[in-house]
Amino acid sequence: MDLPRSFTIREHSHRILNPFTSEKLATLGAAIGLRPGASVLDLCCGKGEMLATWARDHGITGTGVDISTVFLAAAHQRAAELGVTGQVTFLHDNAADHMTTGHVDVAACIGATWIGDGVAGTVALLERSLRPGGTILIGEPFWRAEPPDQEAVEGCHAQTREDHQSLPDLIALFDGLGYDVVEMVLADEDSWDRYVAAQWLNIRTWLDAHPDDELAPELRAELSREPTRYTRYQRPLLGWGVFALMKR
Numbered sequence: 001m002d003l004p005r006s007f008t009i010r011e012h013s014h015r016i017l018n019p020f021t022s023e024k025l026a027t028l029g030a031a032i033g034l035r036p037g038a039s040v041l042d043l044c045c046g047k048g049e050m051l052a053t054w055a056r057d058h059g060i061t062g063t064g065v066d067i068s069t070v071f072l073a074a075a076h077q078r079a080a081e082l083g084v085t086g087q088v089t090f091l092h093d094n095a096a097d098h099m100t101t102g103h104v105d106v107a108a109c110i111g112a113t114w115i116g117d118g119v120a121g122t123v124a125l126l127e128r129s130l131r132p133g134g135t136i137l138i139g140e141p142f143w144r145a146e147p148p149d150q151e152a153v154e155g156c157h158a159q160t161r162e163d164h165q166s167l168p169d170l171i172a173l174f175d176g177l178g179y180d181v182v183e184m185v186l187a188d189e190d191s192w193d194r195y196v197a198a199q200w201l202n203i204r205t206w207l208d209a210h211p212d213d214e215l216a217p218e219l220r221a222e223l224s225r226e227p228t229r230y231t232r233y234q235r236p237l238l239g240w241g242v243f244a245l246m247k248r
Contacts (some may be wrong), residue, residue, distance in 0.1 A: 001094065003068040006215060012202045015078070017046035017071070018111040018139055019187040019195040019240050025050060026057065028185045032106070032135055032244050034058035039104040041065075041129050043095035044112035048075025048088065055084035060106075064090045065098045096125060103131035110139035110242060119170075123177055123245070136179070136245040142167045144239040155233030167239060179245035186241035196230050 011017050016025060029050075034040075036059030042051050045064025052075070054060045066072055075090045091098070096115040107126035109115060116122030119140060126136045143166045147153045153161055165173060174181050187195075203223045207216060 001067050001092070003070070006219065008068065008070040009206045009215070009219065010199045010202055012206070013198055014195070014202075015047055015049045015074075016195070019192040020110075020139075020185075020242070021191045021194055022049075022053070024185055024187070024191055025053060028137075028183075028242055028244075029054045029058055031183045031185060032137070034060055034106070037061065038106060039102070040106040040108065041100055041104045041126075043098060043107075043109045043126070044115060045071075045075065045090065047071045048078055048090055050108070050110065051075075051088045051090075052078045052082050052084055055079070055087040056082045060087070062088045063100065063104075064088065065093050065095045066090070067092065067094060098129075100129040104129055104134065105131060106135045106137060108137035108139075110137060111240070113138065113140055119173060120177055123174075123179070127247070133246070135182070136247075137242055138174075138245065139240070139242045140170060141238055141240045142170045143237060145237050147233070147237055152233045152237060155229045156238045157234070164238070167241075170243075174243065174245055178248050180248055181243055182246050183244035184241050186239060189235060192235060192238075192240070196226075196234070200227060 034054060038060045040051060040060050040062035042062060042064045045051060045066050048064050051062040051064050055062060064075060069092060072090050072092055079085045079088050107130045109122050109126060113119050113122040116125045123136060141164050143164050147161060158164060171181055200223055203219050207220060210216060
């Protein structure tokens with residue numbers, strides 16, 4: 001159980017595996033009012049940057065779950081760098097199957113709602129581990145503008161227009177699930193650039209070092225294609241944000 005190598009190559013230099021800067025991650029932690037001793041569960045935690053920095057800055061404790069052994073190794077290293085090893089735990093597991101033994105104050109899935117086959121299913125997964133009155137964090141893309149055609153949809157790495165909601169429709173979806181949206185922090189074009197464009201340098205650096213690897217043709221084609229697709233379609237059309245939800 002692990003991620004394909006292409007994921008770890010593409011995001012080799014990243015600490016945050018979503019279109020979020022460290023400043024936006026800090027803004028999110030402050031916005032939801034984290035207190036010392038609060039417990040946080042992060043499903044599909046990636047390299048653990050959210051838990052590690054929030055443990056340092058807010059004194060939280062946390063558990064992160066991910067299937068990538070490479071990302072989890074980076075998470076352990078980051079926790080050690082920040083001196084919070086005793087506050088956070090990282091587990092190699094299928095996030096869709098994970099439940100805490102207690103009830104956490106914050107349950108999060110940032111940018112991986114595929115684990116619950118979409119937003120509604122992921123909210124239900126997180127709710128299983130949440131204390132009454134706790135906060136759910138969902139990171140999810142949305143349409144900033146209506147894609148003009150199927151080519152634009154696929155240029156945003158979607159299969160159909162219905163794969164994403166508009167921002168108002170996404171908020172309405174949360175409402176329909178019985179949750180109040182109590183905060184949100186949205187990506188902007190700069191945070192998208194820092195996430196996506198940094199992947200291009202990671203790929204190019206890897207290709208220069210591994211020209212004969214079996215993945216080289218696939219990643220060479222990706223590097224030739226993606227900057228144009230990103231600037232033509234994804235950058236103007238696709239938004240992303242983290243939404244804080246509390247059950248009514």
